[in-house]
Amino acid sequence: MPRYLTEQDIADFRAELCRVATERFARFGYEGVTMRQLAEALGCSPKTPYRYFKDKADILATVRAEAFARFADALEAAAAEGEGPLDRARCVGDAYLRFADEHPHAYRIMFEIDHPIGDEHPDLLRESRRAHSFVTQQAEDMVKAGLIDADPLLFGLSMWAATHGLVMLKRAGMLDHGPDIGKLAGYHGALMFKGALVPPKKKGGKK
Template structure:
């Protein structure tokens, strides 16, 4: 008789499949991974993964949604510890770099996989939007507090683009003989902040 699978058995297999898929997608990209390869890595029959996921796209959407969720939780937890917009922005930036350093495969499948994020995968759409919105929230808070005089969307996305670029350089091994990534991030952030510094903040007057 076939073994009866408990809810824990199912959850454990899904979790292990997602772990293996995250690593494979990060290393080989979407096109470089097949369901058969995932089954071989798990030591199961080629048909087994189809009992838990519809297809490869469904697996990718699931692991990307989980990655975005963990990413957003990390940033939100960091911001909750901040004392004012500037401190929150600093803590969020540190948390961003720490997440990318501790979870390089998750980071890559979030931002380096060229697969659309659409309504056919609502969990992925929701969690990616949650993370994306939060990244620019720090700039919006600084504008509201009168600390910077800039378009918060442009400022926030520019900071994000620079931070992502630093992460990619580090993951590619290009910063091994240069400054520390946090030193570079702090330098760039200070330059942007000074460039967008509000007149009231420069003079010390209240707006």
């Protein structure tokens, strides 16, 4: 007679399946992972994962949504520690680099998996948008505070692109003999901030 599965049993299996899937997707990409391989890694029947998820795409969407949620939570917590828009932006940047370093598999499945994010997976769409909007929110806050004169979306996305680029360079070993990634990020951020400073006349001086 089959053992009755409690809600905790189901939650534990889903969590372990997501953990294994995150690691496999990060290492081999979406196309390099099969449901059978996931079942083998978990030591269960090939049909078992289908009792918990519709298909491989459903698993990927679930683990990506979880990754984006953890990422956004980390950025929000860091921002709460900052004093003023500029300090919050610095705290968020530090948290971004720290998350990428401490959670490499989560970072890879968020940004290195070539798989669409659409309405068919609302949790993933919501969490990815939350992370996206929070990264660019720092630029919007600096504009509102009169610290920079720039399109906040372009400024925020440019900062994001530069930070992501540094993460990828570090992963490729291209920064092994160069400056610390945090120092490089701070240098680039200072240059962008300096280039976008509000001219004195826009702060209330005579034109």
